[in-house]
Amino acid sequence: MGNDNQIRIGVISCTNIVRKVSRAINLAPNATLAAIATTSSIEEAKSFATSNNFPPTAKIHSSIESLVEDPDVDAVYFPIPTSLHVEWAVRAAEKGKHILVDKPVALNVSEFDQIVSACELYCVQFMDGTQWLHNPRTDKIKAFISDPLSFGQIQTVHSCFTFAANENFLKNDIRVKPGLDGLGALGDAGWYTIQATLLANNFKLPKTVTALPGPVLNDAGIVLSCGALLNWEEGVTATIYCSFLANLTMEITAIGTKGTLRVHDFVIPFQETEASYTTSTRRCLSEHKVMTELPQESCMVIEFARLVGEIKNRGAKPDWFWLSISRKTQLLVDAVKESIDNNLKPVLLSDW
Amino acid sequence: MGNDNQIRIGVISCTNIVRKVSRAINLAPNATLAAIATTSSIEEAKSFATSNNFPPTAKIHSSIESLVEDPDVDAVYFPIPTSLHVEWAVRAAEKGKHILVDKPVALNVSEFDQIVSACELYCVQFMDGTQWLHNPRTDKIKAFISDPLSFGQIQTVHSCFTFAANENFLKNDIRVKPGLDGLGALGDAGWYTIQATLLANNFKLPKTVTALPGPVLNDAGIVLSCGALLNWEEGVTATIYCSFLANLTMEITAIGTKGTLRVHDFVIPFQETEASYTTSTRRCLSEHKVMTELPQESCMVIEFARLVGEIKNRGAKPDWFWLSISRKTQLLVDAVKESIDNNLKPVLLSDW
Known part of the structure; x- marks a missing residue:
């Protein structure tokens, strides 16, 4: 009640x-x-x-x-x-x-x-x-990445979210239909990976976005798998990869000048009641577990x-915070799509 | 004696x-x-x-x-x-x-x-x-990736090897000197990542190699950090990242249609006497340890x-096996360098 x-x-x-x-x-x-x-x-x-x-x-x-x-x-x-x-x-x-x-x-x-x-x-x-942005683990991850002493300055982040959709999904799911969710794997799995790279860069937009060669599209032109490179100033980069065609994998690897973060199940934690991540500095690796009382x-x-x-x-x-990071994610999804549609040409974000 | x-x-x-x-x-x-x-x-x-x-x-x-x-x-x-x-x-x-x-x-x-x-x-x-190619773990990794039942067909592999070189290294090491090891981080750290992607693809050469935007060069033009995309047929891709400017990280994430492999210390295992890796199929993760009697x-x-x-x-x-995979690695190092030198233009391997 x-x-x-x-x-x-x-x-x-x-x-x-x-x-x-x-x-x-x-x-x-x-x-x-x-x-x-x-x-x-x-x-x-x-x-x-x-x-x-x-x-x-x-x-x-x-x-x-x-x-x-x-x-x-x-x-x-x-x-x-x-x-x-x-x-x-x-x-x-x-x-x-x-x-x-x-x-x-x-x-x-x-x-x-x-x-x-x-x-x-x-x-x-x-x-x-x-x-996943609301999992208590995400706050811990943000804190680690924001710590100049243990993580330093971000250098690169790689994020992927893939799952192997079955035949029925690949034929009939709304996520492979132009009239429904026309952004395919990019709008679905890719959305998460883009948010992960934004999070690792304190939600600062990159300067350029370039789709990587080799996207896989279905007959209707919907993305089933693709990758992209995001570039910030001073050589800071991110790569994302999303796919409906590969085994379930949900990774963030963020590398700073002093530390490294690894998450293996960032989208949906393997366990509902706790979520883990790994940090390392040089050869010293630490496993962390975050209890989650509520899913x-x-x-x-x-x-x-x-x-x-x-x-x-x-x-x-x-509060416009959530709207702001959501809109940035949409901007980057659009940029990857534009780059795919334009023969992998880099898209300058200042153009938006 | x-x-x-x-x-x-x-x-x-x-x-x-x-x-x-x-x-x-x-x-x-x-x-x-x-x-x-x-x-x-x-x-x-x-x-x-x-x-x-x-x-x-x-x-x-x-x-x-x-x-x-x-x-x-x-x-x-x-x-x-x-x-x-x-x-x-x-x-x-x-x-x-x-x-x-x-x-x-x-x-x-x-x-x-x-x-x-x-x-x-x-x-x-x-x-x-x-x-690392001779670590007993590498044979186990190869066996997992080659298994159509547990791994399926390779879809993508990401490998990075980075370490944060100190000021003295960045000034004086032979790996940042044009006359000595002129390939910089690409020839050093990048060599390993390229071999890892080749291993994940059963040492088959990709069709194209494209350097990613944002390589960092020193004043003498030596690569201090860079990334690249490798493309095989049918949307199979690999991304590599190598750097002298980021915290020690030595990752392989290989994703097949059915399974995923993760290695966090592929170049030099965190421990000399055992080396671990993780395999997963859907949401089921397994940690594996391989004892190494000898380093x-x-x-x-x-x-x-x-x-x-x-x-x-x-x-x-x-036995020309080792020469063959070494030469393939050199070919790909050269291709990344050529792409960097040519404004990130894709390099077709059939050109070689």
């Missing part, structure tokens, strides 16, 4: 990711599952709500439209195909709903900026649904609901 | 690497330290021989020339600057000496091929001094002496 201090969140559809995020909302002390909008049948949504422990008060909406107009909903989680994000995020913002939008947020940054405008105009909180998706919901609560209950302004 | 079955190896100079390799020769049951050639004073060489447990029979030569003419020497280890390799390797081969040559073997592949010709003409065994540099000497023994005692032909 909700209480007045809980942010009332509405979700859309009955997919696996909604199952996961619904559980996360249930676990978050400052949020409650207020409603679900079905994209198919009311019966399915009812059954989904029951089997996923929605409070009995949770409403079942027969359309997204009805959900975003519900006065008893503070915020909406959007796990819908990317091509539908702009329309629905903007419509939700117009109704004063705070928005949690799955990555990739948009098909390109100009679409993204329509969401930015709506959030600014209607003073609503934005967050993209990248869960990282709950940490995300808690932070999102906290920010919404500040606005709703204390008249605060939205 | 040597015996008839031991291959008599001569070494040159009194540097740290010679100290290490001399110990390795002492530990190898099929090799003996037969001689040392000084590049400075006889006294220093005598003292070096004593403190490094050379047998009392070991000869002290006042020049490399005298060493390569010594009839009681079967093979010579060359830890001299790269710019001197061709001349001395060829002169040693002419005298029928088998040669163990430190990496990078030559300043370019046409120099390398003078060594190849001499080895073929005089029927002498060649090996480059890359020690990897001894394994190298044992293999080299075994091959020399086959020729010396059984009339066998030289």
